[in-house]
Amino acid sequence: MASLFKPLRLKALLCAAGGLSALAMPALAYDYPTADRVTYVEECMRQHPGSSYEMLNKCSCVIDRLARDISHDDFVTMSTASNANTIGGERGNTIRDTQAMQDQIKRFRALQSTAKKGCFINSEPK
Numbered sequence: 001m002a003s004l005f006k007p008l009r010l011k012a013l014l015c016a017a018g019g020l021s022a023l024a025m026p027a028l029a030y031d032y033p034t035a036d037r038v039t040y041v042e043e044c045m046r047q048h049p050g051s052s053y054e055m056l057n058k059c060s061c062v063i064d065r066l067a068r069d070i071s072h073d074d075f076v077t078m079s080t081a082s083n084a085n086t087i088g089g090e091r092g093n094t095i096r097d098t099q100a101m102q103d104q105i106k107r108f109r110a111l112q113s114t115a116k117k118g119c120f121i122n123s124e125p126k
Contacts, residue, residue, distance in 0.1 A: 061119035078108035
């Protein structure tokens, strides 16, 4: 009788382990370097002052959601274009006059806005 329960327990353990690993998979959609995550969270916290602990968690939530939705390469391209869009003069015109870059900027800002709403951050930075 005891030997009958061993295969059943083993199957139950394997099923449980498989279920737990399946739950973890969506979180691993795209892996961003830690330094990029920290930089994003610090900038987010600077733009949205509040309780340090609260904003640390909310801003971390935003970068986690972005990492779920876009690859790191796309994140770098989109965030760089978004930041460069504010540069004045000829250098800024290169970004502003390129429709493909403007499309990337709009998509990035929409993704950020959705992520911020989902993480309970007001969309307007202070």
